[in-house]
Amino acid sequence: MNGMARRYAITICICIIVVDAFACIQYHLIQNHPFVLSHYIIPTLVGAGFGFLIARIKILEIKYHKEKDQVIEKNKKIHMYVGTIVHDLKSPISAVYSLIELLQLRDDLKSEKSQKFLGLVKSSTESMLENIHLILENTKFESGKMQAHLEQGNPFFTINSTIDKHLILAINKSITIQRVIDRNMPDVEYDKQMLDRVLSNLISNSIKYSPAQTQIKIFSELLSDKLNLVVEDQGQGLSEDDLEKIFGEFMTLSARPTGGEVATGLGLSVAKKLAEEMGGNIWAESEGKGKGSTFKIALPLAPH
Ligand SMILES: Nc1ncnc2c1ncn2[C@@H]1O[C@H](COP(=O)(O)OP(=O)(O)O)[C@@H](O)[C@H]1O
Numbered sequence: 001m002n003g004m005a006r007r008y009a010i011t012i013c014i015c016i017i018v019v020d021a022f023a024c025i026q027y028h029l030i031q032n033h034p035f036v037l038s039h040y041i042i043p044t045l046v047g048a049g050f051g052f053l054i055a056r057i058k059i060l061e062i063k064y065h066k067e068k069d070q071v072i073e074k075n076k077k078i079h080m081y082v083g084t085i086v087h088d089l090k091s092p093i094s095a096v097y098s099l100i101e102l103l104q105l106r107d108d109l110k111s112e113k114s115q116k117f118l119g120l121v122k123s124s125t126e127s128m129l130e131n132i133h134l135i136l137e138n139t140k141f142e143s144g145k146m147q148a149h150l151e152q153g154n155p156f157f158t159i160n161s162t163i164d165k166h167l168i169l170a171i172n173k174s175i176t177i178q179r180v181i182d183r184n185m186p187d188v189e190y191d192k193q194m195l196d197r198v199l200s201n202l203i204s205n206s207i208k209y210s211p212a213q214t215q216i217k218i219f220s221e222l223l224s225d226k227l228n229l230v231v232e233d234q235g236q237g238l239s240e241d242d243l244e245k246i247f248g249e250f251m252t253l254s255a256r257p258t259g260g261e262v263a264t265g266l267g268l269s270v271a272k273k274l275a276e277e278m279g280g281n282i283w284a285e286s287e288g289k290g291k292g293s294t295f296k297i298a299l300p301l302a303p304h
């Protein structure tokens with residue numbers, strides 16, 4: 001007898017015994033009836049029915065868990081496979097990027113046309129590298145290998161160096177970045193690299209989804225138990241539907257890039273996982289379409 005049939009048989013027998021035992025107590029001990037075999041037909045059928053149902057539910061539950069484990073395992077393998085391929089792409093694309101930087105410095109390529117062409121190739125390569133980073137980070141999370149190396153300290157320099165990295169991008173789109181970051185902000189608990197990645201995602205999005213001649217304001221808010229880092233833009237804003245979906249994987253929403261940039265919808269889902277891995281949080285606010293967006297990262301204050 002296989003395992004499933006044995007489970008059915010055992011559960012049905014146990015249920016029949018239990019229901020018949022109740023029937024026996026009822027007929028003989030309480031009502032003092034003489035023993036009549038036909039009195040046990042209905043209790044036995046009821047017991048068998050219950051037993052069958054219970055065994056069926058249990059078997060379906062086991063099957064469900066088994067299939068779920070198989071899907072999780074398969075998913076992990078796919079992520080590992082994608083991770084390996086994407087990782088192998090990183091080196092050649094980084095080499096192409098460095099080569100473009102060298103070509104931009106060559107005297108025989110100083111003409112406006114050549115520089116414009118090289119600039120376009122450079123920004124496409126940059127966006128490919130950014131997507132490679134995001135896919136690798138996502139794969140690391142999926143395989144449980146992404147861990148924060150938390151330290152306690154003032155994030156002032158990390159924040160400023162992250163903002164600095166985006167200045168050229170903003171200038172190229174005639175967007176100004178205003179920063180109001182206090183040098184003496186309190187110590188927080190954070191992972192420098194992760195904070196850089198989360199903030200980078202927010203700033204690059206604000207640049208990507210804002211039109212020219214707008215401003216991005218980056219500032220901090222001190223609350224009793226946390227420090228909020230805020231990125232506020234005057235871009236396309238977010239609808240209620242966007243706000244609900246915005247941190248989901250591969251969510252490209254109503255706002256469209258204003259400078260022909262690529263949208264994959266992976267950045268904010270990774271940013272959320274990174275913020276939470278640091279013990280913090282991230283969320284979006286907007287008064288609606290066309291009214292700009294505000295993104296906030298909350299970091300826990302370091303214990304005194
Ligand atoms: N600052 C912003 N203003 C308006 N929409 C935004 C902003 N940031 C993100 N979005 C919307 O959220 C979606 C998801 O963002 P993200 O996960 O970073 O992916 P991507 O940048 O590749 O599109 C974007 O496609 C965009 O529609």
Ligand SMILES: [Mg+2]
Pocket residue numbers: 201204205266267268
């Ligand atoms: Mg993005």
